Amino acid sequence: xxxxxxxxxxxxxxxxxxxxxxxxxxxxxxxxxxxxxxxxxxxxxxxxxxxxxxxxxxxxxxxxxxxxxxxxxxxxxxxxxxxxxxxxxxxxxxxxxxxxxxxxxxxxxxxxxxxxxxxxxxxxxxxxxxxxxxxxxxxxxxxxxxxxxxxxxxxxxxxxxxxxxxxxxxxxxxxxxxxxxxxxxxxxxxxxxxxxxxxxxxxxxxxxxxxxxxxxxxxxxxxxxxxxxxxxxxxxxxxxxxxxxxxxxxxxxxxxxxxxxxxxxxxxxxxxxxxxxxxxxxxxxxxxxxxxxxxxxxxxxxxxxxxxx
DNA sequence: TGAATTGTTATCGT
DNA sequence: AACGATAACAATTC
Numbered sequence: 001x002x003x004x005x006x007x008x009x010x011x012x013x014x015x016x017x018x019x020x021x022x023x024x025x026x027x028x029x030x031x032x033x034x035x036x037x038x039x040x041x042x043x044x045x046x047x048x049x050x051x052x053x054x055x056x057x058x059x060x061x062x063x064x065x066x067x068x069x070x071x072x073x074x075x076x077x078x079x080x081x082x083x084x085x086x087x088x089x090x091x092x093x094x095x096x097x098x099x100x101x102x103x104x105x106x107x108x109x110x111x112x113x114x115x116x117x118x119x120x121x122x123x124x125x126x127x128x129x130x131x132x133x134x135x136x137x138x139x140x141x142x143x144x145x146x147x148x149x150x151x152x153x154x155x156x157x158x159x160x161x162x163x164x165x166x167x168x169x170x171x172x173x174x175x176x177x178x179x180x181x182x183x184x185x186x187x188x189x190x191x192x193x194x195x196x197x198x199x200x201x202x203x204x205x206x207x208x209x210x211x212x213x214x215x216x217x218x219x220x221x222x223x224x225x226x227x228x229x230x231x232x233x234x235x236x237x238x239x240x241x242x243x244x245x246x247x248x249x250x251x252x253x254x255x256x257x258x259x260x261x262x263x264x265x266x267x268x269x270x271x272x273x274x275x276x277x278x279x280x281x282x283x284x285x286x287x288x289x290x291x292x293x294x295x296x297x298x299x300x301x302x303x304x305x306x307x308x309x
Numbered sequence: 310t311g312a313a314t315t316g317t318t319a320t321c322g323t
Numbered sequence: 324a325a326c327g328a329t330a331a332c333a334a335t336t337c
Contacts, residue, residue, distance in 0.1 A: 001315065032333090058316090075315045076335075153334045155315070194327065203316075211315070261336085296329075298313080313336090321329075
């Protein structure tokens with residue numbers, strides 16, 4: 001369930017491997033996920049050089065000589081690498097980010113004919129000898145590497161466009177950019193009358209937050225997820241603004257949250273304060289964390305630190 | 310076995 | 324009529 005920090009980590013990890021590379025081939029047997037169509041995307045991609053790799057909200061954005069490729073991982077999408085070069089070298093000097101705490105040891109992979117490198121940090125229990133499951137698309141690059149898009153649930157999307165602004169027109173501001181000031185947030189909140197959590201989850205309002213970091217930001221700000229967006233004081237808005245940015249920055253520093261097989265390599269899960277901590281004591285006041293259902297989403301709060309009124 | 314999972318979209322209600 | 328809330332949906336894992 002990659003949200004902004006996980007996507008940012010993936011982009012930073014893939015950037016040195018992708019920027020400057022030319023795409024030799026693109027293949028996919030997944031028509032629903034590739035827009036406008038697999039043949040059209042193949043024609044658009046082959047021969048193109050990837051000049052930049054960036055992120056917009058939860059989209060990974062490939063800048064090409066002509067046009068842009070957007071990849072959305074949705075729930076279960078991930079990138080992997082099939083890399084014959086690295087396989088020959090024993091995969092010992094890969095530019096993967098460091099890991100903190102447990103899981104150490106198995107960063108080195110055994111020699112084998114066609115291993116893949118899970119991104120971003122190397123999964124703790126990923127067996128590199130096993131070919132990746134659910135491969136939906138592949139990119140062959142001019143240095144012999146092959147990038148794989150894997151997605152068990154097929155919720156992800158691969159979209160080619162020549163008009164990036166049009167393709168991302170439906171996204172709200174980037175929470176970590178300078179332009180995202182407390183005044184901007186105040187405007188987003190007060191021009192609507194919605195519950196805070198569904199509003200912050202809405203990508204057309206603010207780009208990049210998902211279920212985990214919305215819960216975490218609201219906890220840090222001491223706000224109840226069902227509180228109405230137009231009833232916050234200036235101080236509460238400033239607080240929420242700082243909470244959103246801080247939790248995202250901390251999560252990026254820790255390479256995101258790893259809570260299941262989908263996204264390996266992060267360690268922010270060790271620092272979450274409410275998400276997934278139902279029944280455990282609040283780190284501020286020891287009150288047990290409560291799970292509730294809001295906007296069809298599992299939601300976690302400290303009832304004492306986040307009163308509704 | 311079915312409950313849980315997320316973002317988007319269609320639909321319902323105010 | 325515009326906005327907000329809600330339900331359905333994609334497909335798989337445990």
